[in-house]
Amino acid sequence: MVAWFLIAIATLIVFAFIAVSSVQTLAMASDAGGRIETVKRLETVASAMIARAASPGNDGVIYLPVGEDNPSGNGYGLPSNLGFQTQTAFGQRFVYCPFGDAGGSGTSLSIPNADGTSYSVATATFEGRSYVVGGRPAYPGLTGQPNLIGFVMAPRSKLSAIPSCSDVVYNSTSRMFEASDAIVRPLTRENGIDESRTIDARQITYYVSPTGTGTGASEADPASLATALNFYRSRLPSFMTINMASGNYGMGASDLNLSGNDTLTGSTLQIRGVANSTFIDMASSGTISLPGDLNIIDVIFDADVMIAVKPNLRFSMHGSSAGRVVAAGEVRLTGNNSLTFGDDGYTFILNPGGQAMIEGTLSLITPYGKGFYVHQAGKVNGNQARVIFSTGNGNRYTRGIYLSDGEVGLNGSNLEYPDGAVFGVYARSGKIGFTQVNMAFAGAQTTQAIFAYQGTSVIVQSSIVGSGTPPLVGVQAVGATVVSGRSTSIYATSDCWAGRMFDQSAPGLTGDNSAVLDPIAVPSLSASPTGAEIEANSDAKALNAERAAAGLTNTTDWMCNA
Numbered sequence: 284m285v286a287w288f289l290i291a292i293a294t295l296i297v298f299a300f301i302a303v304s305s306v307q308t309l310a311m312a313s314d315a316g317g318r319i320e321t322v323k324r325l326e327t328v329a330s331a332m333i334a335r336a337a338s339p340g341n342d343g344v345i346y347l348p349v350g351e352d353n354p355s356g357n358g359y360g361l362p363s364n365l366g367f368q369t370q371t372a373f374g375q376r377f378v379y380c381p382f383g384d385a386g387g388s389g390t391s392l393s394i395p396n397a398d399g400t401s402y403s404v405a406t407a408t409f410e411g412r413s414y415v416v417g418g419r420p421a422y423p424g425l426t427g428q429p430n431l432i433g434f435v436m437a438p439r440s441k442l443s444a445i446p447s448c449s450d451v452v453y454n455s456t457s458r459m460f461e462a463s464d465a466i467v468r469p470l471t472r473e474n475g476i477d478e479s480r481t482i483d484a485r486q487i488t489y490y491v492s493p494t495g496t497g498t499g500a501s502e503a504d505p506a507s508l509a510t511a512l513n514f515y516r517s518r519l520p521s522f523m524t525i526n527m528a529s530g531n532y533g534m535g536a537s538d539l540n541l542s543g544n545d546t547l548t549g550s551t552l553q554i555r556g557v558a559n560s561t562f563i564d565m566a567s568s569g570t571i572s573l574p575g576d577l578n579i580i581d582v583i584f585d586a587d588v589m590i591a592v593k594p595n596l597r598f599s600m601h602g603s604s605a606g607r608v609v610a611a612g613e614v615r616l617t618g619n620n621s622l623t624f625g626d627d628g629y630t631f632i633l634n635p636g637g638q639a640m641i642e643g644t645l646s647l648i649t650p651y652g653k654g655f656y657v658h659q660a661g662k663v664n665g666n667q668a669r670v671i672f673s674t675g676n677g678n679r680y681t682r683g684i685y686l687s688d689g690e691v692g693l694n695g696s697n698l699e700y701p702d703g704a705v706f707g708v709y710a711r712s713g714k715i716g717f718t719q720v721n722m723a724f725a726g727a728q729t730t731q732a733i734f735a736y737q738g739t740s741v742i743v744q745s746s747i748v749g750s751g752t753p754p755l756v757g758v759q760a761v762g763a764t765v766v767s768g769r770s771t772s773i774y775a776t777s778d779c780w781a782g783r784m785f786d787q788s789a790p791g792l793t794g795d796n797s798a799v800l801d802p803i804a805v806p807s808l809s810a811s812p813t814g815a816e817i818e819a820n821s822d823a824k825a826l827n828a829e830r831a832a833a834g835l836t837n838t839t840d841w842m843c844n845a
Contacts, residue, residue: 320372321437322466328361328368328377328435329468335362336432336470339409339416345472347381347433349392349406349413357445358397361435373441380448381433381470382425384500387417396447419498423452428514429500430487433470436462455517487523489514493530508532508563512539515552519574524553527582529560536569542591550575556582558602563588571605579603586623594636601643610637621646629653633661633689641668641696648673652680652704657689657713668696672704679727680704686713686739695719703727703752712738717768720746728776729754735782737762743841749774757791757843760784766797769840773797779843787833789843797841799834802827 336345353360353376361369361379370376378397382404389405392415396402405417415433419425436446446465454461460469472487489499489511499506511525512534539552552573558581565587571577572591577598579590584605592598592610602618606625611634620643624630630647631654633639638661645668647654652674657663663684672683680700684691690713700707703726708715715735720743722732732754735741741763748771749757757773760766760782773779779791789795805823808816 317372318440324368324371325377325435325437325466325468328365329470331365331368332361332379332433332435332470337409337412337414339407339414344384345432346383346407346414346416347470349415350379350381352395353378356397358447359394371437371441373438375438375441375445378436378446378448379433380436380451381415382419383415383417383432384429385417385419385498386501386504389416394448396449397445398447398449400447400449402448420449422449428453428471429489429498429506430472431469432472434460435468435470437466439464439466487514487520488526489523490526490528491532492528493532495528502526502528508534509538515539516541519550521549522551522553524555527554527556527561529557530562532561532563534563534565534569536565536567536587538569539571539573540569541574542570542572551578552576553578553580554582555580556603559583579605586625592637608632608639609634610639611635612637614639616641616645617643619644621648624649627651627653629656629685631655633657633663635659635661637661639663641665641670644669644671646671646673647683648675650674650676650678652678652702653682653685654680655684655691656687657684657691658687659689661689663689663691663693665693665696668693669699670696671699671701672707673700674702677702677726679729682706682709684708686710686715688712688738690714690716692716693718693720696721698722700724700729701726704729704754706730706734707732707754708734710735710739710741712736714740714742716740716742717746718744721750722746722748723751724749724754725751728752731756731759732775733758735760735763735766735784739763741766742768743771743839744768745770747772747774749779756781758782758841763836765836765838767838771839771841772844773841774844780839780841784833784837787830788837788839791843793843795843797837797839797843799830799837802830 332347335348338345348362350359350361351363357376358378360376387405389407392404392406393401394404402420403418404415406413407416425431434451438445443464446462450462451460451467460467490502490505491499491508491511492505495505495507497504497506499511505528515523561581562583564585568587570589570591576596579600581602586606588605589607589609590598590605592612592614594611596612599615600620604621604623607622607630608614609632622630630649654672655663672680674680679702683704703724707722707729732748741760753774753776755777757775757779763784766784780797781791787799788797803823803826806819808820
């Protein structure tokens with residue numbers, strides 16, 4: 284009897300343990316599921332609030348809508364028209380922290396925090412709705428974040444306390460906004476790549492000045508260049524503009540060198556200055572290398588700055604100057620630009636996949652006289668371009684354009700060599716294509732305007748080669764694959780053209796044409812030909828065969844005007 288009693292007691296204990304364990308397991312599962320659902324709702328709310336943002340000033344600068352007070356002690360809440368999305372899966376209210384620009388003005392509104400504190404904002408009405416346009420509390424999470432316009436937050440679990448807006452800080456290591464025992468989603472005019480949510484792209488703009496200490500939200504409240512660059516590095520927004528006031532700025536050698544970031548972000552950084560009056564001095568030789576596209580407008584960098592363009596990325600420059608460009612991506616140059624590389628090396632390098640389009644004036648100023656280096660399918664293209672190759676010291680340029688299995692294609696453009704050159708264009712291999720191009724020389728006499736080595740295709744159409752101070756040789760084609768083009772004038776003091784490709788052309792003196800000479804008449808043989816007759820007949824046939832073969836690779840119709 285006692286044994287059965289003990290067995291019954293043990294059985295009840297086991298069932299009780301199973302029951303308690305099951306309840307605990309269900310509770311854990313419920314907590315985990317609730318947190319997942321809360322995060323989903325918070326993501327939806329963040330997107331919804333950005334979608335409801337508007338520009339009361341009709342200037343493209345967006346602001347968040349006004350929310351509503353949560354029950355006492357629960358802080359400020361979201362607009363009620365969001366329905367059940369205003370609370371967590373556990374029934375707790377989301378906390379909403381909107382704010383505007385530091386200098387914004389309007390109707391005053393107090394935003395309460397759960398900890399009993401509050402901050403003031405200014406509101407404005409637009410199309411029947413109120414928006415938070417001014418007021419930025421001195422919270423640590425807002426420092427240096429002029430495009431951050433609010434937070435939405437939730438307690439991390441059903442037992443967590445309601446967070447306050449003042450709890451949020453920016454973690455520079457994780458690159459996330461955080462608050463103790465809470466889930467935080469920032470609301471910005473532009474989402475950074477570190478955020479998992481999807482929000483329509485909006486442009487971030489920083490205003491900076493040489494002495495700026497403000498937020499960077501407007502020209503009247505400029506930040507420092509260092510502040511703007513730090514924001515870009517830490518957030519990598521999809522599009523950011525830095526508007527620079529005129530003056531002199533300093534920049535560290537690695538401030539924009541993100542070459543270690545191999546993940547292309549799809550981001551764009553645009554740096555805009557004031558024409559001819561915005562200058563950036565890099566502390567020492569350094570590189571600008573971004574994981575996204577770069578636009579530089581009206582900014583003068585010093586000669587220490589090299590701009591590196593990664594494959595599949597784009598770089599544009601307008602009215603600006605730097606030291607050197609090395610590109611495996613796309614480069615576009617408009618307006619009046621210059622590169623002023625002071626060391627021994629090529630000033631503009633196009634690596635495999637690199638392409639440059641010139642649609643304005645580009646000056647390549649280097650004391651060592653080395654301009655473009657284009658290799659392995661790199662391309663230089665120009666339309667209505669003017670390219671100036673100068674040493675700046677009166678010495679001849681070494682090579683204006685050097686092709687090593689690269690390509691240059693110019694239309695309606697000028698190549699100018701004010702100091703003369705050893706070679707205007709030097710091609711080991713590749714393609715030269717000129718249409719309505721003027722190659723002009725001055726200063727010391729140029730040795731060869733165009734030198735084309737084995738494997739090079741040369742097409743010069745409706746152009747002028749050697750105007751100004753004529754070179755010694757106009758076009759030297761040694762083993763090129765083809766030379767072609769019509770209606771072109773060549774100027775030279777020795778030979779307008781030379782090399783094996785012109786062996787069957789006139790010698791390249793004044794009045795000569797570069798086309799392959801016509802076949803000569805073949806002397807007939809008598810009934811009993813003499814040895815001399817046979818030799819003359821054979822020589823004529825051989826010469827005509829050579830001219831026929833030459834005509835397959837030389838289809839030029841150039842005139843020598845030396």
